Amino acid sequence: MTVASNPSPRTQFAETRLVRKKHRSELIAKCFFGVMAAAMVIPLILIVVHVVKQGMPSLSWEFLTTNPRLGGIRGGIWSAIVGTLYIVTISLCVSAPIGVLSAVYLNEYAKENWFTRIVHLAVVNLAGVPSIVHGLFGLGAFVYAAGMGKSILSASLTLSIMTLPVIIASTKEALASVPVSFREACWNVGATRWQTIRRIVLPNSISGILTGVILQVSRTAGETAPVMLTGVATFKAVEGTGLFLYNPFTDQSMALSMHLYYIATQANNAPPSLPYAIATVLLSVVLLVNASAIGLRAYLRSRKKW
Amino acid sequence: MLTFVRGKNGDDTELISNLDPMRETKKIEIENLRLAYGGKEVIHGISFDVRANEIFGIIGPAQSGKTSLLRCINRTIEFTAGAKVQGMIKVDGQDVSRMKNVYELRRQVGMVAPLPVGLPLSIYDNVAFAPRAAGMRNKHHLDALVEKCLRQAALWDEVTDRLDSLGTRLSGGQQQRLTIARALSHQPEILCLDEFSIAIDPVTTMRIEDVLKELRKEMTIILVTNLVQQARRLADRTMFLWNGEIIELDSNEVMFSDNPRNRKTYEYVNGIFG
Ligand SMILES: Nc1ncnc2c1ncn2[C@@H]1O[C@H](COP(=O)(O)OP(=O)(O)OP(=O)(O)O)[C@@H](O)[C@H]1O
Ligand SMILES: [Mg+2]
Numbered sequence: 001m002t003v004a005s006n007p008s009p010r011t012q013f014a015e016t017r018l019v020r021k022k023h024r025s026e027l028i029a030k031c032f033f034g035v036m037a038a039a040m041v042i043p044l045i046l047i048v049v050h051v052v053k054q055g056m057p058s059l060s061w062e063f064l065t066t067n068p069r070l071g072g073i074r075g076g077i078w079s080a081i082v083g084t085l086y087i088v089t090i091s092l093c094v095s096a097p098i099g100v101l102s103a104v105y106l107n108e109y110a111k112e113n114w115f116t117r118i119v120h121l122a123v124v125n126l127a128g129v130p131s132i133v134h135g136l137f138g139l140g141a142f143v144y145a146a147g148m149g150k151s152i153l154s155a156s157l158t159l160s161i162m163t164l165p166v167i168i169a170s171t172k173e174a175l176a177s178v179p180v181s182f183r184e185a186c187w188n189v190g191a192t193r194w195q196t197i198r199r200i201v202l203p204n205s206i207s208g209i210l211t212g213v214i215l216q217v218s219r220t221a222g223e224t225a226p227v228m229l230t231g232v233a234t235f236k237a238v239e240g241t242g243l244f245l246y247n248p249f250t251d252q253s254m255a256l257s258m259h260l261y262y263i264a265t266q267a268n269n270a271p272p273s274l275p276y277a278i279a280t281v282l283l284s285v286v287l288l289v290n291a292s293a294i295g296l297r298a299y300l301r302s303r304k305k306w
Numbered sequence: 307m308l309t310f311v312r313g314k315n316g317d318d319t320e321l322i323s324n325l326d327p328m329r330e331t332k333k334i335e336i337e338n339l340r341l342a343y344g345g346k347e348v349i350h351g352i353s354f355d356v357r358a359n360e361i362f363g364i365i366g367p368a369q370s371g372k373t374s375l376l377r378c379i380n381r382t383i384e385f386t387a388g389a390k391v392q393g394m395i396k397v398d399g400q401d402v403s404r405m406k407n408v409y410e411l412r413r414q415v416g417m418v419a420p421l422p423v424g425l426p427l428s429i430y431d432n433v434a435f436a437p438r439a440a441g442m443r444n445k446h447h448l449d450a451l452v453e454k455c456l457r458q459a460a461l462w463d464e465v466t467d468r469l470d471s472l473g474t475r476l477s478g479g480q481q482q483r484l485t486i487a488r489a490l491s492h493q494p495e496i497l498c499l500d501e502f503s504i505a506i507d508p509v510t511t512m513r514i515e516d517v518l519k520e521l522r523k524e525m526t527i528i529l530v531t532n533l534v535q536q537a538r539r540l541a542d543r544t545m546f547l548w549n550g551e552i553i554e555l556d557s558n559e560v561m562f563s564d565n566p567r568n569r570k571t572y573e574y575v576n577g578i579f580g
Contacts, residue, residue, distance in 0.1 A: 111387050112387050181419070181421065182423065182425055182426065184382065184385070184419065184423075185419065185423040185425060185485070185488070186425070186435070186439075187385060187412070188380065188382060188412060188417040188489070189413065189416075189417075189435060189439065189488060189489065189491070190409040190410065190411075190412035190413040190436060190439060190440065190492055191435070191436070191439040192409060192439070195439045199427075199435070199439075200425060200426065200427075203426075204426055305427075305472050305474055306426050306472075306474035
């Protein structure tokens with residue numbers, strides 16, 4: 001009976017005990033990793049809910065738009081918001097162009113040699129320096145040596161140096177995601193490096209570059225230690241509620257991160273909901289900025305051209 | 307035509323006749339070319355000429371240095387860190403290593419890579435890229451040039467009504483013809499094709515081969531190919547390169563006959579190489 005001894009296709013595809021075991025371990029692995037991934041979300045939700053709930057009593061439109069009074073324990077946080085805005089804007093206006101341009105140089109022009117290796121080493125190590133050390137550096141370099149004094153400018157420049165290596169790294173990554181074959185095709189038809197960068201490389205990496213820069217907004221807004229040493233005051237009484245509250249070259253300012261730190265740790269008579277209200281605002285800024293970065297990336301991805 | 311040529315003794319000059327019909331004009335002259343990547347030599351001093359308006363086939367197994375050779379000719383080898391070129395390459399009698407305007411050299415030597423590359427631009431812009439990079443701005447001239455190149459590459463009929471759509475969205479075979487159109491867009495005198503049929507179907511390959519037969523009237527073509535029969539069909543002369551050395555360079559009648567000058571050629575051509 002030769003026919004019977006041949007395994008029929010049906011038995012080959014049937015679910016044997018071994019196959020069931022495989023299915024089971026597959027399922028267990030999937031659930032385990034899924035739970036771990038979900039666990040990531042829980043702390044975020046808990047933090048947001050806790051902070052917002054505790055801060056609710058102090059939160060109002062007025063809280064956002066009036067200046068702090070009585071050493072910061074009364075009134076709103078408008079001048080701190082403006083201070084943060086100044087610092088973030090100035091520091092990114094400095095670090096974004098420098099960072100992006102040096103990344104373009106490193107990725108598109110530089111040949112592998114001792115100079116570029118030193119630059120790479122510097123970038124990596126600079127990214128690992130703790131922010132308080134950046135603060136001390138800023139204090140020595142900008143506040144004293146360069147004679148800028150404690151000012152918005154000093155604080156911003158300190159943050160620029162802190163964000164620079166991260167911007168360089170993210171920009172390089174974005175540039176490297178454009179296939180080399182595109183560049184070679186351009187060089188083959190007699191295009192210069194610059195023509196290739198301008199027409200092909202930059203248009204196709206701009207989404208990654210911008211996302212990397214935008215993510216530094218939330219980082220700059222959240223830092224306390226570097227700005228505390230270089231130009232942000234615990235409390236500063238200012239008049240008016242416009243956008244032009246400070247002269248960035250000479251004035252110290254308030255900032256959200258510093259204000260939160262001060263109210264939460266040093267001020268005695270502040271209402272208990274106040275630090276949480278400030279934290280809510282800071283958190284909203286961070287989440288909003290991150291969301292816009294994600295949105296921008298998704299939008300530009302959808303227009304991806306290859 | 308009479309030419310003065312330096313004699314064997316070095317200082318006396320001889321008169322020789324250049325009227326010999328067998329002496330065709332040399333488009334590319336390569337003398338004792340050596341190439342090393344980071345100290346490892348991969349082309350070991352080869353010399354040969356490519357004549358004007360011929361189809362010059364280059365065959366040889368993987369790693370024999372065919373692609374590297376082409377990259378030496380248009381000097382894109384300079385983009386590879388650690389690559390060192392020695393010896394002489396002349397295009398139209400001019401030493402390429404001395405050329406100040408390397409971009410003009412690359413426009414004179416069109417290059418088609420093995421894998422099709424549609425740039426992430428519209429089909430029109432893909433073809434207009436090179437002329438624009440060379441400074442051409444006139445819309446009418448560009449339109450005419452784009453149409454001419456797409457026609458030459460046998461792609462025009464398929465894309466006339468969607469010149470604005472992305473080049474990267476074309477099929478592989480269409481992208482390869484787009485690549486050829488782009489290589490033609492800077493009006494080269496020499497066209498190098500590096501295993502152009504590696505990623506496309508036989509029908510498209512045949513269409514492109516017909517295109518090449520047309521193009522040879524206007525330009526010199528260097529055809530690097532893994533398909534021995536393709537070189538046999540198209541080339542006038544074929545060079546067999548192996549491990550960075552020329553095994554044989556002959557007219558196709560000799561190369562693909564039953565007794566080429568080198569035994570290895572016969573074995574490679576007939577697939578018994580090993
Ligand atoms: N960028 C590079 N860096 C170092 N070595 C290289 C580089 N490109 C090529 N080589 C080496 O040079 C030799 C010749 O390579 P080449 O690409 O020229 O061969 P090929 O004849 O085109 O092969 P194939 O038929 O596979 O395309 C190989 O040994 C390869 O490893
Ligand atoms: Mg090759």
